[in-house]
Amino acid sequence: MGDGDTGDGGTGDGGLRIRPATTADADVLLPLFAAHRAADEPDEKVDRYRERLGSLVENHAHHIVVAELDGRVIGYAAAQDYGPAPHRDWSIARMHDLWVSPDARGHGAGTALFEAVRSWAELDTRVRVLEWQSLDVAAAFYRRLGLSGEHVDETDPRERYELEVHLPSRR
Incomplete structure (x- = not known):
């Protein structure tokens, strides 16, 4: 797991903890979501996120985790x-x-969150590929993880990433 995460959801060095999101996290996650999406998403999408969060955290097809540092949700x-x-x-x-x-970067939370998602995908034997897109601002973060993306559309500033996480045996 990433820096400070014990892999079992417990607190590791520096008070960092990764845990599944719950419906009770909606009020804490909403400002994080709004800050993250402020540049490219309209306000009404933030409102819809609040409405959907409750059902998404209960849906087995979704995996939403939060990072806490010293008891405060930071990501x-x-x-x-x-x-x-x-x-x-x-x-x-x-x-x-x-x-x-x-204000909470540099404590390993991003790495721990990414590893939590990667582990979730690896444990689900149906999932073969984990994909995502990222703005250039996060490209250095993914490079530090040993990953590289590519621009597939010149009009889209996001890089596309793809990671094979589980290859089914075909014996």
């Missing part, structure tokens, strides 16, 4: 398993968000 990651298509027995999962509050 979150959200991923979704899209399920297998009719023509295949495996699925693609997408990491929709990974964000850490700027």
